[in-house]
Amino acid sequence: MAAVEFVTTVGTCNKVDTPSDGKDLSVQAGNNLRFEVWGDGIDVNPSVRWTVDGGPNDNLVTARIVKPHSGVENLGRGCRIAKGSVEVEVDSPDEAGATRQRSLWFRMPLGDESRLQMRVVPFRTPVWTFADERPAQGAAFFRRALTQSPADCLTRSGGTVVRDLNDTRMTITLPPGANGDTSNCTLEFRTSVSPADSPEIDIQQEFGYTVSSPAHMRLVSGDNRAAGALATRVIRFTGDVANIRNTRATRTSTLTIATPNPNRADTLTLVINPPATANGFAQGCxxxxxxxxxxxxxxxxxxxxxxxxxxxxxxxxxxxxxxxxxxxxxxxxxxxxxxxxxxxxxxxxxxxxxxxxxxxxxxxxxxxxxxxxxxxxxxxxxxxxxxxxxxxxxxxxxxxxxxxxxxxxxx
Structure with a gap:
């Protein structure tokens, strides 16, 4: 009897689940999440319905077939075998806080149904830090969590950059004379975000973090995009040098990053201290x-x-x-x-x-x-x-x- 045989990412032969492997297909929460289900004749009269197996008993998880592929067509794509397949899209709430277990029932050629068990895994809580970029083993260069170009152009002659609280706080103390410094200087803040834990998720898709930062830090365009719920992402900011140098009193700013589930978020702290009140020499006599x-x-x-x-x-x-x-x-x-x-x-x-x-x-x-x-x-x-x-x-x-x-x- 024809049945669901395996699941892949769309257009590939990367098998991520089979009904006989003893585990459910696991997918990332969110809308338009797509994967491909393979089985003899599954494309002949394609249809799918869903039922609740566990988790919240609601109708917030839906599935639809967006494109069938015949066995003849699949000889030239995906697994390159004479077996039918259907591309499936699943919608589920971004803000889901609990795992939802569902069954997808696919109609087979004789009118019977074949079951695929699926878990919708919510977004994980992110862990966000100020982070150095360390090169591959043997390479001499690495990029600091705060890169100053030219070197030390913000903090030379007495300024400091300190990270603490497990790299979640950066404190910049400006050197004497910084308030009047107009020399050329560019700043790049480097951060890294990753999930707090890594449950199995077979099907992931790109998503965007929501990032907020103070006016003197600007997100580098596109850096808030992550490849999937379990991906580690480097997020960079450029610093407004003139604004930072003009600090006259201590400024403490909170940066926030959130997944599409706004309840799964993390923060960083940036402290900018003005030059010390005691005077000094800005250069040699x-x-x-x-x-x-x-x-x-x-x-x-x-x-x-x-x-x-x-x-x-x-x-x-x-x-x-x-x-x-x-x-x-x-x-x-x-x-x-x-x-x-x-x-x-x-x-x-x-x-x-x-x-x-x-x-x-x-x-x-x-x-x-x-x-x-x-x-x-x-x-x-x-x-x-x-x-x-x-x-x-x-x-x-x-x-x-x-x-x-x-x-x-x-x-």
Whole structure:
């Protein structure tokens, strides 16, 4: 007697179920889910009906035959055998929370029916994380969960990117000066979503996640499409660099991803911290004379140019100074306090912006070392280091410290 013999994906010979294998055909929830059922004569007078076997007793699962194929036709397609088949479409609710067990009854050539047992499996709860892209074994390159191009263009000079809570939260702390940074920078956030569990599903189809994100993250077009309910999908966002750099207070944003069943969803958290309130140097200092550069003649003035990460407050910003040899330089104006007895000094950077110039004068004579050596030379200019701190003198490292070098020449 003719009967259902096996099930494949449409147009292939990938057999996913047979009535004799002891298990039901399992299909993903959703509309227009298509598969192909094979059996001698199943195409002659095609018809299908459905009955409830288990799960909610409702009429929300329906099936229809959309296209029959004769045995002659199938010699040139699918399994390439002289056996009839029918393409079947099943509709079921995307929002289904429970598995629905149904029987599909196919009419055979003699008017009898052959049964195919089927389970409709609901969408799984997604698990969403910020994720690095790691290459195949042996490859040298991998893409970070936050890719900055050029490298570290958002966080250079003191910023950080930290992930925690099992990679479900990313915290970006902007470096000093970020609020005024207009340099070229592109950002790509990389996330990965996969089902929390992986039950057997014989027939899956592509679907779209619903994704919401803050204004400073834009979904890459098409990245919300997944190949099937059990597929892992990389979802990328581009970052609005100007918007992010303009962060003045901590911003905490929630990103949400949901399957076609809106009750099966997950979230990520993005925190953006503004630059630290303590000031620092945005770049290394440069000391030079306008005509002779960093080689300075005895008694000539030179300027040490500093760029702060943030404009000083109304009262100004203390900059502490130390000369490598206290006898070889002097203050170049009344704005600079400097003692040749200690080699220490200070400058109050006014609230006029981030760029400041501190004037000094190069001295001749001898150094303070024992035995003394000349501060300058006609043949080989003598190198000297000047050190600067934002605020009080401290460790000779970090964002609040910079140093630069001059050479003094005896004309």
């Amino acid at each position: 440069v000391c030079r004379n306008a005509q002779t550069g960093d080689t300075i003649n005895v008694n000539d003035l030179f300027q040490c140019e500093l760029r702060l990460a943030q404009p000083p407050a109304a009262a100004g910003q203390l900059v502490s100074i130390e000369a490598q040899d206290r006898m070889c330089v002097a203050a170049g104006s009344n704005d600079v306090t400097y003692s040749s007895a200690s080699g220490l000094g200070s400058f109050n950077a006014p609230a006029t912006g981030t760029f400041h110039s501190i004037p000094f004068r190069a001295n001749g004579g001898n150094t303070s070392v024992n035995p003394p050596t000349p501060c300058a030379s006609r043949t080989s200019p003598v190198a000297h280091t000047l050190k600067f701190w934002v605020g009080q003198r401290g460790a000779a490292s970090g964002q609040a410290y910079t140093q630069c070098q001059i050479r003094i020449r005896q004309p």
